Amino acid sequence: MNSWILTAITFLPLLGALVILFIPKAKESAIKWTALIWSLPPFALSVMLWVGYLKSSGGYQYVVNIPWIRLLNINYYLGVDGISVPMIFLSTLLTTICIIYSWNIKERVKEYFALFLFLETGMLGVFTSLDLFLFYIFWEISLVPMYFIIGVWGGPRKEYAAIKFFLYTLVGSVAMLLAIIGVYFYTSPHTFSIPEAVAQLPFSKNFMLQSLAFWAFFLAFAIKVPMWPFHTWLPDAHVEAPTAGSVILAGVLLKLGGYGFIRILIPMLPMAAQKYSFMLAVLAVISIIYGALVAMAQKDMKKLIAYSSVNHMGYVMLGIAAACAATGGLQLNDKAMALNGAMLQMFSHGLITGGLFLLVGVIYDRTHTRDLSQFGGLGAKLPVYGGLLAFMAFASLGLPGLAGFVSEFFVFRGALPIYTVMTGLACIGIVVNAAYLLWMLQRVLLGPLNPRWAELPDINRREVISLMPLVILTILVGVVPAVLLTMFNGSVSRIVGMAVGAGG
Template sequence: MPLLSLIIFLPLAGALIILMMDKEKTKAIQKVGLIFSGLALLASLVLLIDFDPSNSAMQFVEEFSWIPALNVKYLLGADGLSMPLMILTTLLSFISLIASLGIDKRVKEYWFWFLILEVGMLGVFVALDFFLFYVFWEITLVPMYFLIGIWGGPQKEYAATKFFLYTLFGSVFMLLSIIALYFASEPHTLNMLELMAQRDAFFAKGMTFQMLVFLGFYVAFAIKIPMFPFHTWLPLAHVEAPTAVSVILAGVLLKMGGYGILRVNLPMFPQATEAFLPFLIVLAFINIFYGSLCAMAQKDMKRMVAYSSINHMGYAMLGIASMNAIGFNGAVFQMINHGIITGSLFLLVGVIYDRTHTRDIDAFGGLGAKVPLYAGVMTLACMASLGLPGLAGFVSEFLCFLGAFGPWKLWTMLSVSGILITAAFFLRMIQKVFLGPLNEKWSGLTDMNARELVTTIPLAALTVALGVYPKWGLDLMNQTMTSLAQLVTKQ
């Protein structure tokens, strides 16, 4: 059974059904959306059971000719790199859709765009043909534009346009690189696996060629991650987007960048990677340090979480720059954990914003006693984000540092400062919001309702589970990362 296609196109089916429904029937629309997104989640869990983690090759491969004249194939497959990201996508999409039940403005359009977005994200992680990859990559842009632009905050139009143009700017260079690879390969192909096998041919074309193509891909991926200095779209988009969309932005879309670097840049251009490695490690450090400092300076909780994303993706880049299996494992695990933890942080910020219509850290105080449940879940998420041992974030950050320490002692040592700053701003937030005397203005505040608990508790449980027993997640990717590390170091 073509399970991968099924997972990708279930949300599409849902979207098309919603498109045909009457826009007044919001309940039915929400039901259809939840059913199809839920089915995709279920199917991806079935996939997880069938997945053989001890095999580093592509599994569940589906292949048929799509545009023979251009050697374009419909080629899907999953390995230890795609698998966890795929589960993350289906899970976060489903949870975000539950969190979106509160949206009552133009419901039909919202659910339509959201499901289309899910199609694009899932496709990116399993497409193994560059043409197909690019198509899915671009499909994510359009729904995101509308989701931010229609349902976002005060500056939504500006944020949406900036997001679209910024990301497109990166991806067009990726397109040129893809075409260049196509003509550099013999026979011409767009199949990522075949191109990987032909990487010596790219080397033979000269270092300039390899470096230009590397940069073309890197710009596209770096904008997504986002790597300094391409990060300026992120705070704006994350803050202006509605809660559920912020979850997807931080939880999944940023991972497309990290995924791309691991899938394309490293294995296809080992020589260029080596040449750029000193820059990558410095950029990773800047992301960690600068991102955390920016987060510290924020008074708006959502902005703070948004900047902390830059910091956290910096750890992942640190792991990638380590060029060894431990670092890669750490990087992928960090991406997963960041998705889960930051996803729940955005949801939780949304919870308080819905009630108080402010996100100003200084506006609160003493909420811990008033809304104990909320305080508990929020504290857990913050602790996980700052890397408290026993929670998921610690394991992956530790692995990233461990992997990077061998080759990059100085930069790794400097990067550890990021943990310190992260701890500082999260603890300061907890102190200002939950501790101290109660701000009387919020004496009528109610605790989390059932819908909010349903969205946040599973993520909190996962955070604890992956922190206590990380083997569960790491086993999934370890084999693939080990062979990837061999692939990039063996030249």
């Protein structure tokens, strides 16, 4: 099969970043166009992946497996399944959108676009790697450019936010590194290959070690997601990051955590996952309710969206927790449904929250404030902007017909039979979720117009162009979720089957 595609997708952005480094600093327009043009082939290739992937099998395709460090059995092992293909699509799409949105960046243009492409390689590498060593390297690489994006182009407390983001995520990843080494030594023959390790079920004889490995992986992924109580880096990073940085952070980087749970934790350590699934569910529900309540209390529009991410990623985690808990038999269906819902929610959250962050950026660029009490009556003044904001907010609160609704529906439907009480409690989150988003709409769009904004121009064409793909996909996923579900389902069933076979 076309095994070069994944290599090309992963490393084309890096090549683009290097090309940009050789363009003179003063030629800003050339730099922007180069960045945009280099971001398109990976996107086109990710569409090719989507079309070319044989959905019925659900296995790894487009596989490349070349020895890299023979002595340690480390391989350059890439491959994708129905879970990673949509994530790759989301990453390449959001990168292109961010580059278009960032056209008005004035400071240090060259570094900015080079870093975005470098970041894209890191994110795509995580989704394409099937070797734990490679996975870890890309996982860490995605950290460095984001540190710079927050630290250079961020808000007033950018330096604090950047190092906090870096250190927090590093705590998780070094714990994961130990777990990865552990997996290597507890497989025979020793291997870093994810599929092989999953087949061997490392630590299956030693539950103590399995638990240790579980919590080490858990720490890495839970910080990234982020789950309560590991979420405190997120508001700082989001508030200080430039708009496009927030979009990538919410749209893709948080997904790395959820992806890790589904790709590594559930299939590789099923017994520990099952044993501790209730704790996962509790943390997920706390994230849902806490995130929603704190979002309600925010006066800063960007912080509000940031906390809504804690809330929404909580649904992802509820779905994952339910999938960990299921014991097989009749619950198989629910488990598959919960996992499908978690995946769907990750994809929808990427679209919707990405869109919301862009819209916050649009208003901030014009007014230089995000203070909700300063706004009001903008709906009549900026009708197009108002319409888009209302659309995205409704998508986020789960209006039927849009992407948010189907995802949450699947999560709840899957989780309900497994964690009935927890799912019931999570419904409180839905109500609060609707409340804070509607209240935000009211404070921004309705009421009397603040005279300071009498001359405010409406959203411009470039900004609309960058938002349009998100709007269209939000409707598409909401109306025909099958486009995604057919993609997920084959691979989800594989994971479900594997995990149950070993755990039960």
